[in-house]
Amino acid sequence: MSSTEPTSGPGPDAAAPGDRVAPTERLTTAEVTDVLALARAAGDADGADPLDEHVLLRLRDPGAPAVHLTARAADGTLTGYAHLDTTAPAEGVGVELVVHPAHRRRGTGRALARGVLAAASGPLRAWAHGDHPSAAALAVDLGFARARVLFQLRRPLAAALPEPVLPEGVELRAFRPGDDDESWLAVNNAAFAEHPEQGRWTVDDLRVRMAEPWFDPAGFLLAVESATGRLLGFHWTKVHERPGSARIGEVYVLGVDPSAHRGGLGRALTAAGLAHLRDRRGLDRVMLYVDESNTRAVALYERLGFARWSAHVNYQLG
Known part of the structure:
Protein backbone atom coordinates (compact mmCIF):
# COMPACT_ATOMS: atom_id res chain seq x y z
CA MET A 1 0.00 0.00 0.00
CA PHE A 144 -4.69 -6.17 8.86
CA ALA A 145 -1.81 -7.54 10.96
CA ARG A 146 1.88 -6.80 10.31
CA ALA A 147 3.27 -10.18 9.21
CA ARG A 148 6.56 -9.76 7.33
CA VAL A 149 9.26 -7.14 6.77
CA LEU A 150 11.52 -6.94 3.74
CA PHE A 151 14.62 -4.79 4.12
CA GLN A 152 16.21 -2.89 1.26
CA LEU A 153 19.95 -2.70 1.91
CA ARG A 154 22.43 -0.57 -0.04
CA ARG A 155 26.17 -0.04 -0.24
CA PRO A 156 28.50 2.10 -2.35
CA LEU A 157 30.59 0.31 -4.93
CA ALA A 158 33.41 2.84 -4.69
CA ALA A 159 34.43 1.30 -1.37
CA ALA A 160 36.77 -1.70 -1.42
CA LEU A 161 35.11 -4.96 -2.44
CA PRO A 162 36.02 -8.38 -1.04
CA GLU A 163 37.82 -10.79 -3.33
CA PRO A 164 35.54 -13.51 -4.79
CA VAL A 165 37.39 -16.56 -3.46
CA LEU A 166 35.66 -19.62 -4.88
CA PRO A 167 35.80 -23.04 -3.21
CA GLU A 168 38.21 -25.51 -4.76
CA GLY A 169 36.82 -27.19 -7.85
CA VAL A 170 34.28 -24.44 -8.55
CA GLU A 171 34.33 -21.93 -11.42
CA LEU A 172 32.17 -19.06 -12.62
CA ARG A 173 30.53 -18.63 -16.00
CA ALA A 174 27.67 -16.63 -17.48
CA PHE A 175 24.13 -17.96 -17.76
CA ARG A 176 23.26 -19.46 -21.16
CA PRO A 177 19.62 -18.73 -22.08
CA GLY A 178 17.84 -21.86 -23.26
CA ASP A 179 20.56 -24.23 -22.03
CA ASP A 180 20.54 -23.33 -18.33
CA ASP A 181 16.85 -22.57 -17.79
CA GLU A 182 15.78 -25.86 -16.22
CA SER A 183 18.91 -26.45 -14.12
CA TRP A 184 18.80 -22.89 -12.79
CA LEU A 185 15.13 -23.25 -11.91
CA ALA A 186 15.81 -26.46 -9.97
CA VAL A 187 18.58 -24.85 -7.91
CA ASN A 188 16.59 -21.66 -7.37
CA ASN A 189 13.53 -23.53 -6.11
CA ALA A 190 15.67 -25.73 -3.86
CA ALA A 191 17.56 -22.74 -2.45
CA PHE A 192 14.32 -20.85 -1.78
CA ALA A 193 12.08 -23.79 -0.88
CA GLU A 194 10.70 -21.95 2.17
CA HIS A 195 10.39 -18.56 0.47
CA PRO A 196 6.77 -17.53 -0.25
CA GLU A 197 7.54 -16.07 -3.70
CA GLN A 198 10.98 -16.96 -5.02
CA GLY A 199 10.67 -20.70 -4.35
CA ARG A 200 7.65 -21.09 -6.63
CA TRP A 201 9.06 -19.84 -9.91
CA THR A 202 8.18 -21.62 -13.14
CA VAL A 203 9.97 -21.60 -16.46
CA ASP A 204 7.49 -18.94 -17.60
CA ASP A 205 8.46 -16.72 -14.63
CA LEU A 206 12.10 -17.00 -15.69
CA ARG A 207 11.49 -16.42 -19.37
CA VAL A 208 9.25 -13.38 -18.94
CA ARG A 209 12.15 -11.71 -17.09
CA MET A 210 14.63 -12.83 -19.74
CA ALA A 211 12.47 -10.92 -22.23
CA GLU A 212 12.75 -7.69 -20.23
CA PRO A 213 15.01 -4.91 -21.63
CA TRP A 214 17.21 -4.98 -18.52
CA PHE A 215 18.10 -8.69 -18.82
CA ASP A 216 21.83 -9.28 -19.36
CA PRO A 217 23.11 -12.89 -19.33
CA ALA A 218 26.65 -11.61 -18.75
CA GLY A 219 25.48 -10.36 -15.35
CA PHE A 220 23.79 -13.65 -14.49
CA LEU A 221 26.71 -15.47 -12.88
CA LEU A 222 26.66 -19.23 -12.32
CA ALA A 223 28.96 -21.18 -10.00
CA VAL A 224 29.47 -24.66 -11.42
CA GLU A 225 31.44 -27.72 -10.41
CA SER A 226 34.50 -27.76 -12.68
CA ALA A 227 34.60 -31.53 -13.13
CA THR A 228 30.92 -32.11 -13.90
CA GLY A 229 29.40 -28.74 -14.79
CA ARG A 230 26.78 -29.19 -12.06
CA LEU A 231 25.19 -25.91 -11.03
CA LEU A 232 25.93 -25.09 -7.38
CA GLY A 233 24.83 -21.47 -7.04
CA PHE A 234 24.22 -18.21 -8.85
CA HIS A 235 24.18 -14.44 -8.58
CA TRP A 236 21.73 -12.76 -10.94
CA THR A 237 22.40 -9.03 -11.10
CA LYS A 238 20.15 -6.30 -12.44
CA VAL A 239 20.63 -2.66 -13.42
CA HIS A 240 17.86 -0.14 -12.79
CA GLU A 241 17.80 2.67 -15.34
CA ARG A 242 15.03 5.26 -15.29
CA PRO A 243 15.04 8.71 -16.92
CA GLY A 244 15.78 11.37 -14.33
CA SER A 245 17.17 8.89 -11.79
CA ALA A 246 20.71 7.69 -11.13
CA ARG A 247 21.51 4.16 -12.27
CA ILE A 248 21.75 1.58 -9.51
CA GLY A 249 22.65 -2.09 -9.52
CA GLU A 250 20.79 -4.82 -7.69
CA VAL A 251 21.65 -8.19 -6.23
CA TYR A 252 18.52 -9.44 -7.95
CA VAL A 253 18.59 -13.10 -6.89
CA LEU A 254 21.43 -14.90 -5.15
CA GLY A 255 21.14 -18.54 -4.20
CA VAL A 256 23.22 -21.60 -3.32
CA ASP A 257 22.11 -25.20 -3.67
CA PRO A 258 21.53 -26.66 -0.19
CA SER A 259 24.19 -29.30 -0.88
CA ALA A 260 26.82 -26.56 -1.32
CA HIS A 261 26.13 -24.56 1.84
CA ARG A 262 28.82 -23.55 4.34
CA GLY A 263 31.65 -23.54 1.84
CA GLY A 264 31.85 -19.76 1.39
CA LEU A 265 30.13 -19.90 -2.01
CA GLY A 266 27.45 -17.35 -1.13
CA ARG A 267 30.02 -14.76 -0.10
CA ALA A 268 32.13 -15.43 -3.21
CA LEU A 269 29.12 -15.11 -5.52
CA THR A 270 28.08 -11.86 -3.84
CA ALA A 271 31.55 -10.40 -4.29
CA ALA A 272 31.75 -11.52 -7.94
CA GLY A 273 28.41 -9.90 -8.75
CA LEU A 274 29.35 -6.64 -7.06
CA ALA A 275 32.59 -6.54 -9.02
CA HIS A 276 30.65 -7.12 -12.25
CA LEU A 277 28.27 -4.23 -11.50
CA ARG A 278 31.17 -1.90 -10.72
CA ASP A 279 33.83 -2.91 -13.23
CA ARG A 280 31.75 -3.99 -16.22
CA ARG A 281 28.60 -1.88 -15.79
CA GLY A 282 30.26 1.23 -14.35
CA LEU A 283 27.94 1.57 -11.35
CA ASP A 284 28.73 3.27 -8.07
CA ARG A 285 26.00 1.84 -5.84
CA VAL A 286 24.01 -1.33 -5.37
CA MET A 287 20.92 -2.49 -3.51
CA LEU A 288 19.28 -5.75 -2.51
CA TYR A 289 16.20 -7.04 -0.72
CA VAL A 290 16.30 -9.48 2.19
CA ASP A 291 13.75 -10.68 4.72
CA GLU A 292 14.20 -9.29 8.21
CA SER A 293 13.70 -12.82 9.54
CA ASN A 294 16.64 -14.15 7.49
CA THR A 295 19.16 -13.08 10.10
CA ARG A 296 21.96 -15.16 8.60
CA ALA A 297 21.68 -13.43 5.23
CA VAL A 298 21.28 -9.99 6.83
CA ALA A 299 24.47 -10.57 8.83
CA LEU A 300 26.36 -11.70 5.71
CA TYR A 301 25.35 -8.61 3.78
CA GLU A 302 26.21 -6.30 6.66
CA ARG A 303 29.69 -7.86 6.83
CA LEU A 304 29.97 -7.08 3.12
CA GLY A 305 29.29 -3.39 3.73
CA PHE A 306 25.55 -3.17 3.17
CA ALA A 307 23.38 -0.99 5.43
CA ARG A 308 19.63 -0.66 5.80
CA TRP A 309 18.05 1.87 3.42
CA SER A 310 14.30 1.23 3.76
CA ALA A 311 11.74 -1.40 4.70
CA HIS A 312 8.68 -2.89 3.03
CA VAL A 313 5.96 -4.42 5.19
CA ASN A 314 3.51 -7.18 4.35
CA TYR A 315 0.15 -6.98 6.13
CA GLN A 316 -2.21 -9.92 6.27
CA LEU A 317 -5.91 -10.36 6.91
CA GLY A 318 -7.58 -13.72 7.45
Missing part, protein backbone atom coordinates in the same frame (compact mmCIF):
# COMPACT_ATOMS: atom_id res chain seq x y z
CA SER A 2 1.20 3.48 -0.82
CA SER A 3 -1.20 5.88 0.82
CA THR A 4 -1.11 8.83 3.15
CA GLU A 5 -4.74 8.67 4.15
CA PRO A 6 -5.49 10.05 7.62
CA THR A 7 -6.84 7.79 10.37
CA SER A 8 -9.82 10.13 10.73
CA GLY A 9 -11.97 11.86 8.16
CA PRO A 10 -14.08 10.17 5.48
CA GLY A 11 -15.51 6.80 6.38
CA PRO A 12 -14.20 3.56 4.82
CA ASP A 13 -16.66 3.67 1.94
CA ALA A 14 -16.00 7.32 1.13
CA ALA A 15 -13.72 8.68 -1.56
CA ALA A 16 -12.93 12.17 -2.70
CA PRO A 17 -16.02 14.03 -3.96
CA GLY A 18 -16.79 12.76 -7.45
CA ASP A 19 -14.30 9.84 -7.36
CA ARG A 20 -15.56 6.54 -8.72
CA VAL A 21 -14.04 3.21 -7.64
CA ALA A 22 -14.64 0.42 -10.15
CA PRO A 23 -13.36 -3.17 -10.44
CA THR A 24 -12.38 -4.86 -13.70
CA GLU A 25 -10.51 -8.00 -14.76
CA ARG A 26 -8.91 -6.31 -17.77
CA LEU A 27 -7.28 -2.93 -18.28
CA THR A 28 -7.04 -1.27 -21.66
CA THR A 29 -3.67 -0.15 -22.98
CA ALA A 30 -4.56 3.45 -22.09
CA GLU A 31 -5.55 2.42 -18.57
CA VAL A 32 -2.25 0.58 -18.06
CA THR A 33 -0.42 3.72 -19.19
CA ASP A 34 -2.38 5.75 -16.62
CA VAL A 35 -1.56 3.27 -13.84
CA LEU A 36 2.16 3.28 -14.68
CA ALA A 37 2.23 7.10 -14.71
CA LEU A 38 0.45 7.20 -11.34
CA ALA A 39 2.92 4.68 -9.89
CA ARG A 40 5.89 6.73 -11.12
CA ALA A 41 4.47 9.88 -9.54
CA ALA A 42 3.94 8.09 -6.22
CA GLY A 43 7.38 6.53 -6.32
CA ASP A 44 9.03 9.89 -6.96
CA ALA A 45 7.10 11.47 -4.08
CA ASP A 46 7.57 8.64 -1.58
CA GLY A 47 11.08 7.43 -2.39
CA ALA A 48 9.78 3.85 -2.87
CA ASP A 49 8.01 2.35 -5.87
CA PRO A 50 4.43 1.43 -4.86
CA LEU A 51 4.10 -1.56 -7.21
CA ASP A 52 6.58 -4.40 -7.18
CA GLU A 53 8.11 -6.06 -10.23
CA HIS A 54 5.63 -8.93 -10.19
CA VAL A 55 2.69 -6.53 -10.49
CA LEU A 56 4.38 -4.47 -13.22
CA LEU A 57 5.00 -7.62 -15.27
CA ARG A 58 1.39 -8.69 -14.85
CA LEU A 59 0.14 -5.26 -15.92
CA ARG A 60 1.89 -5.79 -19.23
CA ASP A 61 0.37 -9.27 -19.64
CA PRO A 62 -3.30 -8.91 -20.64
CA GLY A 63 -3.92 -12.60 -19.91
CA ALA A 64 -2.69 -12.56 -16.32
CA PRO A 65 -5.53 -13.32 -13.86
CA ALA A 66 -6.10 -10.30 -11.63
CA VAL A 67 -8.70 -7.86 -10.38
CA HIS A 68 -7.95 -4.18 -10.96
CA LEU A 69 -9.60 -1.42 -8.94
CA THR A 70 -9.39 2.10 -10.32
CA ALA A 71 -10.45 5.34 -8.64
CA ARG A 72 -11.18 8.23 -10.99
CA ALA A 73 -12.23 11.82 -10.47
CA ALA A 74 -15.27 13.20 -12.27
CA ASP A 75 -13.06 14.41 -15.14
CA GLY A 76 -11.65 10.89 -15.63
CA THR A 77 -8.29 11.51 -13.93
CA LEU A 78 -6.92 8.35 -12.33
CA THR A 79 -6.52 9.13 -8.62
CA GLY A 80 -5.82 5.67 -7.23
CA TYR A 81 -5.27 2.04 -8.17
CA ALA A 82 -5.32 -1.36 -6.44
CA HIS A 83 -4.09 -4.64 -7.89
CA LEU A 84 -5.38 -8.01 -6.67
CA ASP A 85 -3.34 -11.06 -7.64
CA THR A 86 -5.88 -13.87 -7.70
CA THR A 87 -3.55 -16.61 -8.96
CA ALA A 88 -3.75 -18.65 -5.73
CA PRO A 89 -6.66 -17.31 -3.64
CA ALA A 90 -6.51 -20.18 -1.14
CA GLU A 91 -3.00 -19.10 -0.19
CA GLY A 92 -3.93 -15.43 -0.11
CA VAL A 93 -4.80 -12.72 -2.59
CA GLY A 94 -1.84 -10.40 -3.11
CA VAL A 95 -2.75 -6.71 -2.84
CA GLU A 96 -0.90 -3.56 -3.87
CA LEU A 97 -2.58 -0.16 -3.57
CA VAL A 98 -1.47 3.35 -4.50
CA VAL A 99 -3.00 6.83 -4.42
CA HIS A 100 -1.67 9.67 -6.55
CA PRO A 101 0.26 12.19 -4.37
CA ALA A 102 -1.93 15.06 -5.61
CA HIS A 103 -5.13 13.27 -4.55
CA ARG A 104 -4.29 12.04 -1.07
CA ARG A 105 -5.96 12.76 2.26
CA ARG A 106 -9.39 12.67 0.63
CA GLY A 107 -10.47 9.10 1.45
CA THR A 108 -9.45 7.55 -1.86
CA GLY A 109 -7.10 5.05 -0.24
CA ARG A 110 -9.78 3.92 2.17
CA ALA A 111 -12.33 3.57 -0.62
CA LEU A 112 -9.91 1.44 -2.64
CA ALA A 113 -9.12 -0.69 0.42
CA ARG A 114 -12.83 -1.17 1.03
CA GLY A 115 -13.19 -2.18 -2.60
CA VAL A 116 -10.42 -4.74 -2.12
CA LEU A 117 -12.29 -6.26 0.82
CA ALA A 118 -15.45 -6.47 -1.26
CA ALA A 119 -13.76 -7.94 -4.35
CA ALA A 120 -11.58 -10.59 -2.68
CA SER A 121 -12.39 -13.80 -0.86
CA GLY A 122 -10.02 -15.66 1.42
CA PRO A 123 -6.83 -14.36 3.07
CA LEU A 124 -5.31 -11.07 1.89
CA ARG A 125 -1.61 -10.13 1.73
CA ALA A 126 -0.94 -6.43 1.20
CA TRP A 127 2.48 -4.84 0.73
CA ALA A 128 3.25 -1.36 2.05
CA HIS A 129 6.38 -0.21 0.23
CA GLY A 130 8.44 2.16 2.34
CA ASP A 131 6.73 1.36 5.66
CA HIS A 132 4.93 4.70 5.81
CA PRO A 133 3.19 5.31 9.19
CA SER A 134 0.00 6.35 7.37
CA ALA A 135 -0.13 3.04 5.48
CA ALA A 136 0.39 1.23 8.79
CA ALA A 137 -2.48 3.19 10.34
CA LEU A 138 -4.76 2.37 7.41
CA ALA A 139 -3.86 -1.33 7.66
CA VAL A 140 -4.55 -1.44 11.40
CA ASP A 141 -7.87 0.40 10.98
CA LEU A 142 -8.97 -2.24 8.47
CA GLY A 143 -7.91 -5.18 10.65
Whole structure:
Protein backbone atom coordinates (compact mmCIF):
# COMPACT_ATOMS: atom_id res chain seq x y z
CA MET A 1 0.00 0.00 0.00
CA SER A 2 1.20 3.48 -0.82
CA SER A 3 -1.20 5.88 0.82
CA THR A 4 -1.11 8.83 3.15
CA GLU A 5 -4.74 8.67 4.15
CA PRO A 6 -5.49 10.05 7.62
CA THR A 7 -6.84 7.79 10.37
CA SER A 8 -9.82 10.13 10.73
CA GLY A 9 -11.97 11.86 8.16
CA PRO A 10 -14.08 10.17 5.48
CA GLY A 11 -15.51 6.80 6.38
CA PRO A 12 -14.20 3.56 4.82
CA ASP A 13 -16.66 3.67 1.94
CA ALA A 14 -16.00 7.32 1.13
CA ALA A 15 -13.72 8.68 -1.56
CA ALA A 16 -12.93 12.17 -2.70
CA PRO A 17 -16.02 14.03 -3.96
CA GLY A 18 -16.79 12.76 -7.45
CA ASP A 19 -14.30 9.84 -7.36
CA ARG A 20 -15.56 6.54 -8.72
CA VAL A 21 -14.04 3.21 -7.64
CA ALA A 22 -14.64 0.42 -10.15
CA PRO A 23 -13.36 -3.17 -10.44
CA THR A 24 -12.38 -4.86 -13.70
CA GLU A 25 -10.51 -8.00 -14.76
CA ARG A 26 -8.91 -6.31 -17.77
CA LEU A 27 -7.28 -2.93 -18.28
CA THR A 28 -7.04 -1.27 -21.66
CA THR A 29 -3.67 -0.15 -22.98
CA ALA A 30 -4.56 3.45 -22.09
CA GLU A 31 -5.55 2.42 -18.57
CA VAL A 32 -2.25 0.58 -18.06
CA THR A 33 -0.42 3.72 -19.19
CA ASP A 34 -2.38 5.75 -16.62
CA VAL A 35 -1.56 3.27 -13.84
CA LEU A 36 2.16 3.28 -14.68
CA ALA A 37 2.23 7.10 -14.71
CA LEU A 38 0.45 7.20 -11.34
CA ALA A 39 2.92 4.68 -9.89
CA ARG A 40 5.89 6.73 -11.12
CA ALA A 41 4.47 9.88 -9.54
CA ALA A 42 3.94 8.09 -6.22
CA GLY A 43 7.38 6.53 -6.32
CA ASP A 44 9.03 9.89 -6.96
CA ALA A 45 7.10 11.47 -4.08
CA ASP A 46 7.57 8.64 -1.58
CA GLY A 47 11.08 7.43 -2.39
CA ALA A 48 9.78 3.85 -2.87
CA ASP A 49 8.01 2.35 -5.87
CA PRO A 50 4.43 1.43 -4.86
CA LEU A 51 4.10 -1.56 -7.21
CA ASP A 52 6.58 -4.40 -7.18
CA GLU A 53 8.11 -6.06 -10.23
CA HIS A 54 5.63 -8.93 -10.19
CA VAL A 55 2.69 -6.53 -10.49
CA LEU A 56 4.38 -4.47 -13.22
CA LEU A 57 5.00 -7.62 -15.27
CA ARG A 58 1.39 -8.69 -14.85
CA LEU A 59 0.14 -5.26 -15.92
CA ARG A 60 1.89 -5.79 -19.23
CA ASP A 61 0.37 -9.27 -19.64
CA PRO A 62 -3.30 -8.91 -20.64
CA GLY A 63 -3.92 -12.60 -19.91
CA ALA A 64 -2.69 -12.56 -16.32
CA PRO A 65 -5.53 -13.32 -13.86
CA ALA A 66 -6.10 -10.30 -11.63
CA VAL A 67 -8.70 -7.86 -10.38
CA HIS A 68 -7.95 -4.18 -10.96
CA LEU A 69 -9.60 -1.42 -8.94
CA THR A 70 -9.39 2.10 -10.32
CA ALA A 71 -10.45 5.34 -8.64
CA ARG A 72 -11.18 8.23 -10.99
CA ALA A 73 -12.23 11.82 -10.47
CA ALA A 74 -15.27 13.20 -12.27
CA ASP A 75 -13.06 14.41 -15.14
CA GLY A 76 -11.65 10.89 -15.63
CA THR A 77 -8.29 11.51 -13.93
CA LEU A 78 -6.92 8.35 -12.33
CA THR A 79 -6.52 9.13 -8.62
CA GLY A 80 -5.82 5.67 -7.23
CA TYR A 81 -5.27 2.04 -8.17
CA ALA A 82 -5.32 -1.36 -6.44
CA HIS A 83 -4.09 -4.64 -7.89
CA LEU A 84 -5.38 -8.01 -6.67
CA ASP A 85 -3.34 -11.06 -7.64
CA THR A 86 -5.88 -13.87 -7.70
CA THR A 87 -3.55 -16.61 -8.96
CA ALA A 88 -3.75 -18.65 -5.73
CA PRO A 89 -6.66 -17.31 -3.64
CA ALA A 90 -6.51 -20.18 -1.14
CA GLU A 91 -3.00 -19.10 -0.19
CA GLY A 92 -3.93 -15.43 -0.11
CA VAL A 93 -4.80 -12.72 -2.59
CA GLY A 94 -1.84 -10.40 -3.11
CA VAL A 95 -2.75 -6.71 -2.84
CA GLU A 96 -0.90 -3.56 -3.87
CA LEU A 97 -2.58 -0.16 -3.57
CA VAL A 98 -1.47 3.35 -4.50
CA VAL A 99 -3.00 6.83 -4.42
CA HIS A 100 -1.67 9.67 -6.55
CA PRO A 101 0.26 12.19 -4.37
CA ALA A 102 -1.93 15.06 -5.61
CA HIS A 103 -5.13 13.27 -4.55
CA ARG A 104 -4.29 12.04 -1.07
CA ARG A 105 -5.96 12.76 2.26
CA ARG A 106 -9.39 12.67 0.63
CA GLY A 107 -10.47 9.10 1.45
CA THR A 108 -9.45 7.55 -1.86
CA GLY A 109 -7.10 5.05 -0.24
CA ARG A 110 -9.78 3.92 2.17
CA ALA A 111 -12.33 3.57 -0.62
CA LEU A 112 -9.91 1.44 -2.64
CA ALA A 113 -9.12 -0.69 0.42
CA ARG A 114 -12.83 -1.17 1.03
CA GLY A 115 -13.19 -2.18 -2.60
CA VAL A 116 -10.42 -4.74 -2.12
CA LEU A 117 -12.29 -6.26 0.82
CA ALA A 118 -15.45 -6.47 -1.26
CA ALA A 119 -13.76 -7.94 -4.35
CA ALA A 120 -11.58 -10.59 -2.68
CA SER A 121 -12.39 -13.80 -0.86
CA GLY A 122 -10.02 -15.66 1.42
CA PRO A 123 -6.83 -14.36 3.07
CA LEU A 124 -5.31 -11.07 1.89
CA ARG A 125 -1.61 -10.13 1.73
CA ALA A 126 -0.94 -6.43 1.20
CA TRP A 127 2.48 -4.84 0.73
CA ALA A 128 3.25 -1.36 2.05
CA HIS A 129 6.38 -0.21 0.23
CA GLY A 130 8.44 2.16 2.34
CA ASP A 131 6.73 1.36 5.66
CA HIS A 132 4.93 4.70 5.81
CA PRO A 133 3.19 5.31 9.19
CA SER A 134 0.00 6.35 7.37
CA ALA A 135 -0.13 3.04 5.48
CA ALA A 136 0.39 1.23 8.79
CA ALA A 137 -2.48 3.19 10.34
CA LEU A 138 -4.76 2.37 7.41
CA ALA A 139 -3.86 -1.33 7.66
CA VAL A 140 -4.55 -1.44 11.40
CA ASP A 141 -7.87 0.40 10.98
CA LEU A 142 -8.97 -2.24 8.47
CA GLY A 143 -7.91 -5.18 10.65
CA PHE A 144 -4.69 -6.17 8.86
CA ALA A 145 -1.81 -7.54 10.96
CA ARG A 146 1.88 -6.80 10.31
CA ALA A 147 3.27 -10.18 9.21
CA ARG A 148 6.56 -9.76 7.33
CA VAL A 149 9.26 -7.14 6.77
CA LEU A 150 11.52 -6.94 3.74
CA PHE A 151 14.62 -4.79 4.12
CA GLN A 152 16.21 -2.89 1.26
CA LEU A 153 19.95 -2.70 1.91
CA ARG A 154 22.43 -0.57 -0.04
CA ARG A 155 26.17 -0.04 -0.24
CA PRO A 156 28.50 2.10 -2.35
CA LEU A 157 30.59 0.31 -4.93
CA ALA A 158 33.41 2.84 -4.69
CA ALA A 159 34.43 1.30 -1.37
CA ALA A 160 36.77 -1.70 -1.42
CA LEU A 161 35.11 -4.96 -2.44
CA PRO A 162 36.02 -8.38 -1.04
CA GLU A 163 37.82 -10.79 -3.33
CA PRO A 164 35.54 -13.51 -4.79
CA VAL A 165 37.39 -16.56 -3.46
CA LEU A 166 35.66 -19.62 -4.88
CA PRO A 167 35.80 -23.04 -3.21
CA GLU A 168 38.21 -25.51 -4.76
CA GLY A 169 36.82 -27.19 -7.85
CA VAL A 170 34.28 -24.44 -8.55
CA GLU A 171 34.33 -21.93 -11.42
CA LEU A 172 32.17 -19.06 -12.62
CA ARG A 173 30.53 -18.63 -16.00
CA ALA A 174 27.67 -16.63 -17.48
CA PHE A 175 24.13 -17.96 -17.76
CA ARG A 176 23.26 -19.46 -21.16
CA PRO A 177 19.62 -18.73 -22.08
CA GLY A 178 17.84 -21.86 -23.26
CA ASP A 179 20.56 -24.23 -22.03
CA ASP A 180 20.54 -23.33 -18.33
CA ASP A 181 16.85 -22.57 -17.79
CA GLU A 182 15.78 -25.86 -16.22
CA SER A 183 18.91 -26.45 -14.12
CA TRP A 184 18.80 -22.89 -12.79
CA LEU A 185 15.13 -23.25 -11.91
CA ALA A 186 15.81 -26.46 -9.97
CA VAL A 187 18.58 -24.85 -7.91
CA ASN A 188 16.59 -21.66 -7.37
CA ASN A 189 13.53 -23.53 -6.11
CA ALA A 190 15.67 -25.73 -3.86
CA ALA A 191 17.56 -22.74 -2.45
CA PHE A 192 14.32 -20.85 -1.78
CA ALA A 193 12.08 -23.79 -0.88
CA GLU A 194 10.70 -21.95 2.17
CA HIS A 195 10.39 -18.56 0.47
CA PRO A 196 6.77 -17.53 -0.25
CA GLU A 197 7.54 -16.07 -3.70
CA GLN A 198 10.98 -16.96 -5.02
CA GLY A 199 10.67 -20.70 -4.35
CA ARG A 200 7.65 -21.09 -6.63
CA TRP A 201 9.06 -19.84 -9.91
CA THR A 202 8.18 -21.62 -13.14
CA VAL A 203 9.97 -21.60 -16.46
CA ASP A 204 7.49 -18.94 -17.60
CA ASP A 205 8.46 -16.72 -14.63
CA LEU A 206 12.10 -17.00 -15.69
CA ARG A 207 11.49 -16.42 -19.37
CA VAL A 208 9.25 -13.38 -18.94
CA ARG A 209 12.15 -11.71 -17.09
CA MET A 210 14.63 -12.83 -19.74
CA ALA A 211 12.47 -10.92 -22.23
CA GLU A 212 12.75 -7.69 -20.23
CA PRO A 213 15.01 -4.91 -21.63
CA TRP A 214 17.21 -4.98 -18.52
CA PHE A 215 18.10 -8.69 -18.82
CA ASP A 216 21.83 -9.28 -19.36
CA PRO A 217 23.11 -12.89 -19.33
CA ALA A 218 26.65 -11.61 -18.75
CA GLY A 219 25.48 -10.36 -15.35
CA PHE A 220 23.79 -13.65 -14.49
CA LEU A 221 26.71 -15.47 -12.88
CA LEU A 222 26.66 -19.23 -12.32
CA ALA A 223 28.96 -21.18 -10.00
CA VAL A 224 29.47 -24.66 -11.42
CA GLU A 225 31.44 -27.72 -10.41
CA SER A 226 34.50 -27.76 -12.68
CA ALA A 227 34.60 -31.53 -13.13
CA THR A 228 30.92 -32.11 -13.90
CA GLY A 229 29.40 -28.74 -14.79
CA ARG A 230 26.78 -29.19 -12.06
CA LEU A 231 25.19 -25.91 -11.03
CA LEU A 232 25.93 -25.09 -7.38
CA GLY A 233 24.83 -21.47 -7.04
CA PHE A 234 24.22 -18.21 -8.85
CA HIS A 235 24.18 -14.44 -8.58
CA TRP A 236 21.73 -12.76 -10.94
CA THR A 237 22.40 -9.03 -11.10
CA LYS A 238 20.15 -6.30 -12.44
CA VAL A 239 20.63 -2.66 -13.42
CA HIS A 240 17.86 -0.14 -12.79
CA GLU A 241 17.80 2.67 -15.34
CA ARG A 242 15.03 5.26 -15.29
CA PRO A 243 15.04 8.71 -16.92
CA GLY A 244 15.78 11.37 -14.33
CA SER A 245 17.17 8.89 -11.79
CA ALA A 246 20.71 7.69 -11.13
CA ARG A 247 21.51 4.16 -12.27
CA ILE A 248 21.75 1.58 -9.51
CA GLY A 249 22.65 -2.09 -9.52
CA GLU A 250 20.79 -4.82 -7.69
CA VAL A 251 21.65 -8.19 -6.23
CA TYR A 252 18.52 -9.44 -7.95
CA VAL A 253 18.59 -13.10 -6.89
CA LEU A 254 21.43 -14.90 -5.15
CA GLY A 255 21.14 -18.54 -4.20
CA VAL A 256 23.22 -21.60 -3.32
CA ASP A 257 22.11 -25.20 -3.67
CA PRO A 258 21.53 -26.66 -0.19
CA SER A 259 24.19 -29.30 -0.88
CA ALA A 260 26.82 -26.56 -1.32
CA HIS A 261 26.13 -24.56 1.84
CA ARG A 262 28.82 -23.55 4.34
CA GLY A 263 31.65 -23.54 1.84
CA GLY A 264 31.85 -19.76 1.39
CA LEU A 265 30.13 -19.90 -2.01
CA GLY A 266 27.45 -17.35 -1.13
CA ARG A 267 30.02 -14.76 -0.10
CA ALA A 268 32.13 -15.43 -3.21
CA LEU A 269 29.12 -15.11 -5.52
CA THR A 270 28.08 -11.86 -3.84
CA ALA A 271 31.55 -10.40 -4.29
CA ALA A 272 31.75 -11.52 -7.94
CA GLY A 273 28.41 -9.90 -8.75
CA LEU A 274 29.35 -6.64 -7.06
CA ALA A 275 32.59 -6.54 -9.02
CA HIS A 276 30.65 -7.12 -12.25
CA LEU A 277 28.27 -4.23 -11.50
CA ARG A 278 31.17 -1.90 -10.72
CA ASP A 279 33.83 -2.91 -13.23
CA ARG A 280 31.75 -3.99 -16.22
CA ARG A 281 28.60 -1.88 -15.79
CA GLY A 282 30.26 1.23 -14.35
CA LEU A 283 27.94 1.57 -11.35
CA ASP A 284 28.73 3.27 -8.07
CA ARG A 285 26.00 1.84 -5.84
CA VAL A 286 24.01 -1.33 -5.37
CA MET A 287 20.92 -2.49 -3.51
CA LEU A 288 19.28 -5.75 -2.51
CA TYR A 289 16.20 -7.04 -0.72
CA VAL A 290 16.30 -9.48 2.19
CA ASP A 291 13.75 -10.68 4.72
CA GLU A 292 14.20 -9.29 8.21
CA SER A 293 13.70 -12.82 9.54
CA ASN A 294 16.64 -14.15 7.49
CA THR A 295 19.16 -13.08 10.10
CA ARG A 296 21.96 -15.16 8.60
CA ALA A 297 21.68 -13.43 5.23
CA VAL A 298 21.28 -9.99 6.83
CA ALA A 299 24.47 -10.57 8.83
CA LEU A 300 26.36 -11.70 5.71
CA TYR A 301 25.35 -8.61 3.78
CA GLU A 302 26.21 -6.30 6.66
CA ARG A 303 29.69 -7.86 6.83
CA LEU A 304 29.97 -7.08 3.12
CA GLY A 305 29.29 -3.39 3.73
CA PHE A 306 25.55 -3.17 3.17
CA ALA A 307 23.38 -0.99 5.43
CA ARG A 308 19.63 -0.66 5.80
CA TRP A 309 18.05 1.87 3.42
CA SER A 310 14.30 1.23 3.76
CA ALA A 311 11.74 -1.40 4.70
CA HIS A 312 8.68 -2.89 3.03
CA VAL A 313 5.96 -4.42 5.19
CA ASN A 314 3.51 -7.18 4.35
CA TYR A 315 0.15 -6.98 6.13
CA GLN A 316 -2.21 -9.92 6.27
CA LEU A 317 -5.91 -10.36 6.91
CA GLY A 318 -7.58 -13.72 7.45
